[in-house]
Amino acid sequence: MKHLTFKWRHLYLWLIFIVLYAPIIFLVVYSFSAGTTMTNFHGFTWAHYQALFADSRLIAIFLDTLLIALLSAILATTIGTLGALGINNTTRPVTRSTLLALNNILMVSPDVIIGASFLIFFTALKIPLGFGSVLLSHVAFSIPIVVLMVLPKIQEMGTSLLDAAADLGANNWQLLSQVIVPYIMPGIFSGFFMALTYSLDDFAVTFFVTGNGFTTLSVEIYSRARQGINLEINALSGLMLLLALVLVIGYYFINQYGRRHRRLPRRRRG
Amino acid sequence: MQRKQRLSRNTAYFVPYTLWILLFVLAPVILLIYQSFFNIDGQFTLANYQTYFTSKTYLLMTVNSVWYAFLITLATVLISYPTAYLLNETKHAQLWLLLIIMPTWINLLLKAYAFIGIFSQNGIANQFLSFIGIGPKQLLFTNFSFIFVAAYIQIPFMVLPIYNALSELKPSYINASRDLGATNWQTFSRVIFPLTLPGVKAGIQAVFIPSLSLFMLTRLIGGNKVITLGTAIEEHFLTTMNWGLGSTIGVILIIAMVIVMWLTGGDKRHHRKGLTK
Numbered sequence: 174m175k176h177l178t179f180k181w182r183h184l185y186l187w188l189i190f191i192v193l194y195a196p197i198i199f200l201v202v203y204s205f206s207a208g209t210t211m212t213n214f215h216g217f218t219w220a221h222y223q224a225l226f227a228d229s230r231l232i233a234i235f236l237d238t239l240l241i242a243l244l245s246a247i248l249a250t251t252i253g254t255l256g257a258l259g260i261n262n263t264t265r266p267v268t269r270s271t272l273l274a275l276n277n278i279l280m281v282s283p284d285v286i287i288g289a290s291f292l293i294f295f296t297a298l299k300i301p302l303g304f305g306s307v308l309l310s311h312v313a314f315s316i317p318i319v320v321l322m323v324l325p326k327i328q329e330m331g332t333s334l335l336d337a338a339a340d341l342g343a344n345n346w347q348l349l350s351q352v353i354v355p356y357i358m359p360g361i362f363s364g365f366f367m368a369l370t371y372s373l374d375d376f377a378v379t380f381f382v383t384g385n386g387f388t389t390l391s392v393e394i395y396s397r398a399r400q401g402i403n404l405e406i407n408a409l410s411g412l413m414l415l416l417a418l419v420l421v422i423g424y425y426f427i428n429q430y431g432r433r434h435r436r437l438p439r440r441r442r443g
Numbered sequence: 444m445q446r447k448q449r450l451s452r453n454t455a456y457f458v459p460y461t462l463w464i465l466l467f468v469l470a471p472v473i474l475l476i477y478q479s480f481f482n483i484d485g486q487f488t489l490a491n492y493q494t495y496f497t498s499k500t501y502l503l504m505t506v507n508s509v510w511y512a513f514l515i516t517l518a519t520v521l522i523s524y525p526t527a528y529l530l531n532e533t534k535h536a537q538l539w540l541l542l543i544i545m546p547t548w549i550n551l552l553l554k555a556y557a558f559i560g561i562f563s564q565n566g567i568a569n570q571f572l573s574f575i576g577i578g579p580k581q582l583l584f585t586n587f588s589f590i591f592v593a594a595y596i597q598i599p600f601m602v603l604p605i606y607n608a609l610s611e612l613k614p615s616y617i618n619a620s621r622d623l624g625a626t627n628w629q630t631f632s633r634v635i636f637p638l639t640l641p642g643v644k645a646g647i648q649a650v651f652i653p654s655l656s657l658f659m660l661t662r663l664i665g666g667n668k669v670i671t672l673g674t675a676i677e678e679h680f681l682t683t684m685n686w687g688l689g690s691t692i693g694v695i696l697i698i699a700m701v702i703v704m705w706l707t708g709g710d711k712r713h714h715r716k717g718l719t720k
Binding site for chain 1: 455456457459460461463464466467468469470471472474475478522525526529530532533539542543545546548549550551552553554555556557558559560561563565566567570595598599648652653655656658659662663672673676677680681686689690693696697700704
């Protein structure tokens with residue numbers, strides 16, 4: 174009896190995994206199909222990948238998407254880390270909770286609202302839509318997550334370390350560069366990776382603020398998908414799956430590194 | 444000296460961050476509300492709100508949108524709760540959890556595109572239906588497919604908070620309830636479920652609001668049959684260029700969001716984005 178229930182449980186979990194992964198595997202399998210639709214597999218071919226690499230427009234879009242992701246992640250990480258340091262230094266609880274509430278607004282807002290309100294904002298300020306507006310939007314919606322990743326690390330650090338450094342005559346810059354930043358580095362890295370994946374993944378906000386001349390991969394996939402099935406998109410999804418895997422593995426190792434780094438001083442102390 | 448040093452440090456830290464809050468958090472929301480009082484010719488008016496509240500189409504669309512978001516959320520909870528529960532009991536729970544979360548790293552549009560292939564006339568779903576003798580059906584561009592794909596996309600965002608709540612649950616409570624003679628069902632309904640309700644609420648927060656605004660799915664999968672608040676906003680901003688009315692619907696969406704947050708316990712840790720990616 175017990176054995177039987179045990180099996181049912183596993184069956185349910187396996188079913189969920191199959192449902193979650195089937196569409197993704199389906200996409201990648203058909204990226205190698207010689208046919209033109211996702212209905213019957215017509216034999217193995219690299220043709221769609223070749224077409225993809227020959228499509229210079231798509232490659233340009235891919236590079237733009239990466240550039241936006243990297244730039245926005247760097248900017249968001251810088252501003253977000255400074256913000257987290259600032260929030261940590263607030264003395265009044267009211268200021269602190271207000272700041273955290275404001276920080277969370279973009280985290281909980283639906284993408285459509287962020288996109289629409291940014292579009293109004295850029296138009297009001299006469300900022301032209303394109304690379305600049307997309308970059309600014311991505312920086313803006315990535316900052317809160319960086320703050321939320323960095324803040325716990327700063328709190329973990331406590332004040333005694335800073336006081337000790339200040340007593341030993343460190344100036345502001347030395348405090349920041351020699352004590353604070355090295356300590357909170359794992360949080361900064363996590364924030365950077367999150368910002369990177371947010372930017373790579375975003376569709377709705379970008380769709381609103383992109384204007385006519387500039388697109389990112391998500392927006393391009395949307396407009397191609399609306400025209401129907403094109404196995405070049407499948408090939409693209411194969412590549413993006415690879416990129417996602419690299420990011421997951423990278424993120425995993427950074428977390429591991431962070432953990433090891435945190436353990437070392439403790440061990441020395443003990 | 445030290446205090447003064449701290450203070451100067453603070454201002455230096457705060458300048459870019461405060462600028463960001465003013466420019467990209469407060470200003471856009473205020474501008475959206477402001478814009479909702481202007482008509483398509485740029486004149487100040489209350490007509491947008493009047494249009495919205497007197498038009499059957501818009502009210503019906505809102506009800507529909509909320510109804511579909513409710514169905515999506517319900518389906519997601521029904522699938523995710525057992526998943527999280529069973530995950531919590533497996534040996535390598537963390538690894539399995541990572542595998543559940545992995546699909547959220549794949550671009551949303553690609554997953555939607557996959558379902559265009561799966562649900563199409565001769566797609567694999569219809570081949571399966573023919574195989575078991577039901578025969579092919581129109582799957583793509585139906586309300587069913589919209590709910591199915593939306594639930595598919597949201598499952599990881601629901602599993603994670605429920606799993607967190609379950610893993611924080613102290614086993615001693617369950618043992619106590621068993622010792623006191625409760626049946627399995629009683630233990631679940633009186634002890635486990637109430638104690639993990641915060642996780643379910645966090646999941647509902649993370650799923651319900653985005654479901655009101657999934658405009659790309661209504662277009663790619665729903666065939667424009669379901670019009671959500673998100674679809675209407677996108678339509679008014681990018682197609683009909685009636686930003687005033689679009690903003691009005693945006694304000695309605697913000698109000699809907701605040702109501703959901705309030706019903707599900709306000710400022711609970713928000714799990715959707717931070718932990719899932």
